[in-house]
Amino acid sequence: MSENGDRIAPGKGLLDGLAVTFKTMTRRSTTQQYPDVEPDLPPRSRGVIALLEENCTVCMLCARECPDWCIYIDSHKEEVVVPGAARPRQRNVLDRFDIDFSLCMYCGICIEVCPFDALHWTPEFEYAETDVLSLLHDKDRLGDWMRTVPPPPAHDVLGEPAKEEATAARKAAGPGAATAAKTARPAAVRPKPAPTEPEKPAPTEPEKPAPTEPEQ
Amino acid sequence: MPLWLDLLIRVAAVMVGFLVLPLVIGQAEHKVMAHMQGRVGPMYAGAFHGWAQLIADGVKFVQKEDITPREADRTVFRLAPIVALFPYLVVILTIPLGPNLVAQPLDIGLFLVLAVLGIGVVAVLMSAWASANKYSLLGGVRGAAQLLGYELPLVLAAASVAMAAGTLSLPGIVEAWQPWWLIWQAPAAIVFFIAGLAEIRRPPFDMPIADSELVFGYMTEYTGLRFAFFLLAEYVGIVVIAALTTVLFLGGWHGPFEEQLGWLWTLLKIFALSFVIIWFRVSYPRLREDQLQRLCWLILVPVALAQLVLTTAVKAAL
Numbered sequence: 151m152s153e154n155g156d157r158i159a160p161g162k163g164l165l166d167g168l169a170v171t172f173k174t175m176t177r178r179s180t181t182q183q184y185p186d187v188e189p190d191l192p193p194r195s196r197g198v199i200a201l202l203e204e205n206c207t208v209c210m211l212c213a214r215e216c217p218d219w220c221i222y223i224d225s226h227k228e229e230v231v232v233p234g235a236a237r238p239r240q241r242n243v244l245d246r247f248d249i250d251f252s253l254c255m256y257c258g259i260c261i262e263v264c265p266f267d268a269l270h271w272t273p274e275f276e277y278a279e280t281d282v283l284s285l286l287h288d289k290d291r292l293g294d295w296m297r298t299v300p301p302p303p304a305h306d307v308l309g310e311p312a313k314e315e316a317t318a319a320r321k322a323a324g325p326g327a328a329t330a331a332k333t334a335r336p337a338a339v340r341p342k343p344a345p346t347e348p349e350k351p352a353p354t355e356p357e358k359p360a361p362t363e364p365e366q
Numbered sequence: 367m368p369l370w371l372d373l374l375i376r377v378a379a380v381m382v383g384f385l386v387l388p389l390v391i392g393q394a395e396h397k398v399m400a401h402m403q404g405r406v407g408p409m410y411a412g413a414f415h416g417w418a419q420l421i422a423d424g425v426k427f428v429q430k431e432d433i434t435p436r437e438a439d440r441t442v443f444r445l446a447p448i449v450a451l452f453p454y455l456v457v458i459l460t461i462p463l464g465p466n467l468v469a470q471p472l473d474i475g476l477f478l479v480l481a482v483l484g485i486g487v488v489a490v491l492m493s494a495w496a497s498a499n500k501y502s503l504l505g506g507v508r509g510a511a512q513l514l515g516y517e518l519p520l521v522l523a524a525a526s527v528a529m530a531a532g533t534l535s536l537p538g539i540v541e542a543w544q545p546w547w548l549i550w551q552a553p554a555a556i557v558f559f560i561a562g563l564a565e566i567r568r569p570p571f572d573m574p575i576a577d578s579e580l581v582f583g584y585m586t587e588y589t590g591l592r593f594a595f596f597l598l599a600e601y602v603g604i605v606v607i608a609a610l611t612t613v614l615f616l617g618g619w620h621g622p623f624e625e626q627l628g629w630l631w632t633l634l635k636i637f638a639l640s641f642v643i644i645w646f647r648v649s650y651p652r653l654r655e656d657q658l659q660r661l662c663w664l665i666l667v668p669v670a671l672a673q674l675v676l677t678t679a680v681k682a683a684l
Contacts, residue, residue: 164650167650168646168649170649171402171648171649172402172645174404175398175402177404179400179404180404181404181405
């Protein structure tokens with residue numbers, strides 16, 4: 151028994167316990183009747199990875215960045231004869247693109263790293279198998295998931311325009327305006343705050359001490 | 367009406383009540399407990415909100431293999447579930463539902479009920495010892511200590527109301543009951559209800575079962591139909607304790623239109639008390655063994671004795 155004087159009235163804890171359970175009973179439970187009712191997942195849920203085969207250039211970035219090496223890619227080169235060109239062009243053709251979902255840990259690095267938007271998250275999650283080997287999805291199956299990819303979210307109205315948009319706008323504005331240097335840094339359309347500071351310092355690291363070398 | 371037909375109707379009615387009421391309360395426990403924990407409980411069996419869940423459970427229990435451990439004392443092991451279940455059946459015989467609605471009116475009804483309820487401890491010890499299992503034995507010994515301890519406040523509280531009514535007959539007690547007894551006998555009612563909870567080993571007094579430390583106490587080795595009997599005994603126990611509290615302390619069939627609807631009032635009170643029993647189970651953690659005995663000997667027994675003194679004083683003054 152505690153000696154301090156701030157003890158609550160005896161039995162209050164018991165009544166509080168009863169009140170909590172009773173209040174919970176009067177509220178609706180949040181149980182989702184999953185197999186009967188489809189769950190209402192947010193559009194960016196990480197269910198399964200879809201492959202848009204046309205966008206893939208076999209750059210192998212995804213396979214190399216994958217932390218547990220669950221992406222298997224095979225390809226061969228094809229010569230494409232372009233009429234009028236001096237030499238036939240070479241093109242990578244995807245033979246095999248497998249993701250082993252028994253290894254995948256759904257980190258999404260492959261999707262982040264893909265420069266050509268060939269990989270997409272989809273919220274589909276009902277692809278359990280009775281055989282672990284069947285969790286290796288080949289490129290047809292991955293491509294089939296593209297049906298379920300939700301449309302991309304709308305652009306942020308306050309955000310910078312996409313590089314392509316900015317370039318197109320500048321081209322339309324006038325000849326000579328678009329140089330490589332300028333397209334690399336599109337003009338910001340965000341309303342700038344009133345310049346109270348005389349000059350904004352260059353975005354260099356301000357007096358950050360050099361990372362201390364470990365003692366050797 | 368010939369005697370045999372009269373007997374048949376009474377026994378059949380008791381059997382129906384014996385089988386239906388526990389199922390209703392068991393289903394209510396499933397649902398109430400689930401909603402108190404933010405779940406929905408059984409939803410599939412019987413298509414509408416899982417109303418047939420307990421029937422499905424019963425079918426499952428019947429299909430299970432009937433296992434008796436090799437080292438078990440077979441006869442005692444097999445007899446124990448029946449011994450656990452049977453006293454409650456006898457108790458239900460004597461509980462009045464309405465003014466003239468009782469299967470077997472007895473002048474010493476209360477005496478019989480308390481005596482028969484005491485048999486529960488024999489069933490616990492039988493199942494515990496015969497299982498040849500250390501968890502069963504621990505649970506059984508705990509159960510015996512608990513049941514013997516809580517028998518005392520239970521009997522003292524019941525004695526108080528019997529003194530107040532001046533009769534041991536259960537319908538007689540309900541006849542003599544006055545609304546102001548609710549206050550006069552309130553301590554006895556609370557003591558009786560709590561001791562009754564402990565008698566049927568319901569949470570928070572389920573130390574003999576204590577599934578987190580003793581597997582399942584004295585029921586560890588039981589499967590199939592015998593285990594179902596133990597479960598049924600638990601739910602009949604809820605009915606019996608709620609009914610006895612109703613009859614002794616809450617005025618049984620007293621209420622508006624008691625001549626016609628007396629049975630309905632009794633049933634309503636029984637269900638309300640059963641809800642409280644379920645509510646306690648969800649709200650409170652299990653009492654430790656020493657806390658359990660402390661509550662019994664240091665709180666319930668003195669309160670019950672003080673109530674006896676109070677009842678005697680008021681009875682003498684009137």
